[in-house]
Amino acid sequence: MSKIQKSSREIKNTYLTSKGLSDARIELEYLKKTKRVQIAERIHQAREYGDITENSEYDAAMDEQAMMENRISELENILKSAKVISEKQTTDFIVIGSTVKIEMDDGIDEFKIVGRVEADPSKKRISNECPLGMALLGAKKGEEVDVATPIVRYKCKVLEIK
Amino acid sequence: MSDLPLLEFNPKLPKLSKNERKVLDLLVEAGKLIAPIYLEQEKQAKNDSFSSSPYTVVEKVKGKLVATPYHVKYAKLLKPVAEKLEEAAKVSDNKQFANALKVQAKALLDGTYEKAIATWLKMPPYILDISIGPVVYFDEQLFFAKASYQAWVGVINEKRTKRLKLYEDVALATHRKALIPGERIEENHLVKSKVDDVLLFSGLMARTKFIGVNLPNDLQWVKKYGSEITLFENANDFRMEEQIIPAFNKFFSPGFRQGFSREDLRRASLRYVALHEIAHSYLYYKNAFTKLQDLLPALYELSATVLGMRIAGSLLVKDIITDKQLVSMFVTFICRSFYLIEQYKKTKFMGNYALGGVIFINFMLENGALKQYKGLAIPNFVKMFVSLHDLFYILEKLLSSGTRKDAVDFIKKYGKLTDMI
Numbered sequence: 049m050s051k052i053q054k055s056s057r058e059i060k061n062t063y064l065t066s067k068g069l070s071d072a073r074i075e076l077e078y079l080k081k082t083k084r085v086q087i088a089e090r091i092h093q094a095r096e097y098g099d100i101t102e103n104s105e106y107d108a109a110m111d112e113q114a115m116m117e118n119r120i121s122e123l124e125n126i127l128k129s130a131k132v133i134s135e136k137q138t139t140d141f142i143v144i145g146s147t148v149k150i151e152m153d154d155g156i157d158e159f160k161i162v163g164r165v166e167a168d169p170s171k172k173r174i175s176n177e178c179p180l181g182m183a184l185l186g187a188k189k190g191e192e193v194d195v196a197t198p199i200v201r202y203k204c205k206v207l208e209i210k
Numbered sequence: 211m212s213d214l215p216l217l218e219f220n221p222k223l224p225k226l227s228k229n230e231r232k233v234l235d236l237l238v239e240a241g242k243l244i245a246p247i248y249l250e251q252e253k254q255a256k257n258d259s260f261s262s263s264p265y266t267v268v269e270k271v272k273g274k275l276v277a278t279p280y281h282v283k284y285a286k287l288l289k290p291v292a293e294k295l296e297e298a299a300k301v302s303d304n305k306q307f308a309n310a311l312k313v314q315a316k317a318l319l320d321g322t323y324e325k326a327i328a329t330w331l332k333m334p335p336y337i338l339d340i341s342i343g344p345v346v347y348f349d350e351q352l353f354f355a356k357a358s359y360q361a362w363v364g365v366i367n368e369k370r371t372k373r374l375k376l377y378e379d380v381a382l383a384t385h386r387k388a389l390i391p392g393e394r395i396e397e398n399h400l401v402k403s404k405v406d407d408v409l410l411f412s413g414l415m416a417r418t419k420f421i422g423v424n425l426p427n428d429l430q431w432v433k434k435y436g437s438e439i440t441l442f443e444n445a446n447d448f449r450m451e452e453q454i455i456p457a458f459n460k461f462f463s464p465g466f467r468q469g470f471s472r473e474d475l476r477r478a479s480l481r482y483v484a485l486h487e488i489a490h491s492y493l494y495y496k497n498a499f500t501k502l503q504d505l506l507p508a509l510y511e512l513s514a515t516v517l518g519m520r521i522a523g524s525l526l527v528k529d530i531i532t533d534k535q536l537v538s539m540f541v542t543f544i545c546r547s548f549y550l551i552e553q554y555k556k557t558k559f560m561g562n563y564a565l566g567g568v569i570f571i572n573f574m575l576e577n578g579a580l581k582q583y584k585g586l587a588i589p590n591f592v593k594m595f596v597s598l599h600d601l602f603y604i605l606e607k608l609l610s611s612g613t614r615k616d617a618v619d620f621i622k623k624y625g626k627l628t629d630m631i
Contacts, residue, residue: 153524153599155384169528170379178529199533200523200595 061131063144063163063176069130072165076123079116087113126165133163139209141188144176148184149208152195156207161185180204215416216245221407221444223365230338233302234365234409237340240294241361241412244342247287248359248413264346264357265321280344280357281321288318291342307336318343323357327426331402331435339364339406339440346427347414360414364406367443371405374441374484378403380530381488381521388492389603390610395429395494400436403488408442418560421446422483424490432494439487446480449546454479457545457552461587470538478538479546481531485518485539492517495609502608505617508625512566513605515543516598523595537591544580544587547571551627569624573601576624 064072087109094106133145142148142161149158159172161184167175175181183195187206195202226234254267265280281288295315299308310329317326323343330341344357382401388394411419422441426432454475458467493513499506522539525531547567554564574580577600579593608617 153520155386155524157384157524167529169525169530170376172383174528178527180527183527195527197526197533199536199591200526201592202523202527 060129062126062129062165063133064126064130064165065133065145065162066135068163068166069127069132072123072126072130076120076127079120079123083116087116139189141186142184142206142209144185147210148206149210150184150204151207152180152202152204158208214245215248215413216242217411217416217419217448219408219410219444219448221365221409223407224337224368226337226365229301229303233298233307234338234363236294236298236301237338237363238410240291240298241340241342241363241410243287243291243294244359244361244412245416247284247291248417250284250287251359265323265344279321280359281319284359285319292316292318295342304336304338306333307338311340314340314342324431327431328435331400331438335366335404337366339366339404341425341440345414345425347418347423358414361410361412362406362408362415362440362442363410364408364442367405367407370441370443371403374403374405374439376530377481377484377525378439378488380525380528381485382491384524386492388610389606393495393497393610394492395433395496399432399491401439401488401491402436403439403441405441405443408445411442411445419445419448419452421449421480422487424487429494429496437491439484441480441484441487443480446476446483449479450476453549454542454545457548458541461545461548461585462541463586463588466588470541474534474538475542475545478535479542481522481535482515482518482539482543485521486511486514487518489514489517489521493609498609502612502614502617505614505621506609507562508565508569508621509605509608509617511563512569513602513609515566515570516602516605519543519595520598520602523598536595540589540591540594544571544589548587565621565625568627569621570601572624572626573597 090109091106091113094103094109097103097105133143137143137145139146144161144163147158147160149156151157159169159174161176161181162173164175164177167173167178176185179197180195183193183204184206187193189206189209192203192205195204254269263277263279266277267280267283268275268277270276292315295311295318299311299315302308302311310326310333313322313329314326317323326343340361340363342361344359346357378401420442422439424437424439426435426437450472455472458470458475493510498510502509519536519539522531522536526533526536547564547570550560550564550567553559554561571580574589574594574597575582577593577597579590579597581588581590604620608620612620
């Protein structure tokens, strides 16, 4: 059972635009080559202030190091499973990379559907894995799809695919 | 209510410079001086008559009605407040903040409130925050349609402000259709937002203990200058202790309560208020005040909560919040409603909010979204979310084209206290 779960995790793709892929690579390189050295230097300096049990500078640097290592690991996983979204998109139906205009809950909304790594709803980029993104994939212009979670239900009409 | 309306908090603050600390202390001193003025207003309210200006006291002098502007009526008490703000302005090394303090000090003394509002709304983000002076909260029953003296002093909580900004950006990016488009001031006015760690509530704010506001309320000012949402992170802790947790323990079964941690409810309480304030941006109906008069506040506030919950649904399908967080918002709103209803029965305070709560609960009972069993509330959140749509439709219809009689009929139907409430 655990073997099956593991293999299904392994084949899960992380969808990225070519820019998203390039950004991830640049960030990883920066973290590994520059940031790691900077934080190590801060930890070294903080140690020289003396007793590390009462040293807030040391604690802050250690926290930052832990967060950075997590991010490095996350980026490495993203790059391992990255699948680049084609620049040329069909407008016949919604795919990852489509910009769509929809009507839902008495509101008109427009956003791009992207992979979860690049999702940022405040910048009108929603994930293909969120309930709305999942419901819209494959839908055609004029089609009405159901968007549901355990609590909410919406009818969502596709007005435009760009 | 004659105790001095002052509430002091002791939040953990971010690192401030010496200058900022000094200015902050002066602002707190200025804010405290507002409390006696509000106390005067409370006494005055018993004798006050209606006037066309929200910033005027109307009283009988030798048998004749005389209108006196606030800044004249309370001049003696306002002078030291203005002086304190001037002093803070001189000390502050942030030029724009200092200028806004000076404009505000002047407004207190000569009634140029619009200029002060405009100056604050144009002010770029700064770590210190103050609101001081008379403000029209027309949902506040004591001075309906009149301005109440109030102050808050706080420090911006950057992390929470970012989160609020995310909700606001996503919620307001959707073009929400108005039921009657011409009746609504369109929502594309400027909306600013911030979350404060608050140090002081004074005057009205100490009485109402709001944890969120969206000001100004004057529609013409909103059109010209936009509006600003402010949430008070730590004031929410106060509400949790006093209102949400006791109601939660009283009205929900032990089994149900196990599904929610204190932190779930604390965050939900702030979240539903945040979305309530954001929703106000979609509810500026031009003629609602004229048509619905004294019944508007209860309907307006309830509309914002109901629309806020619906907006939460759209955040949920975009993975910004979770099902659990939405459900927790429902629970905290129900708890707050029960608390306000009980309080209203005892003190008659915050009646508009209590009425909103009664309407919500009765509507949910009628639709089977809420059931009662041995005094306990049993919610069905799926039905509750569906019912929000129907309730909001009725409320929006009242706000956009309803008459006072329509509002009376609606309140007669859903605003009655029943066995449960």
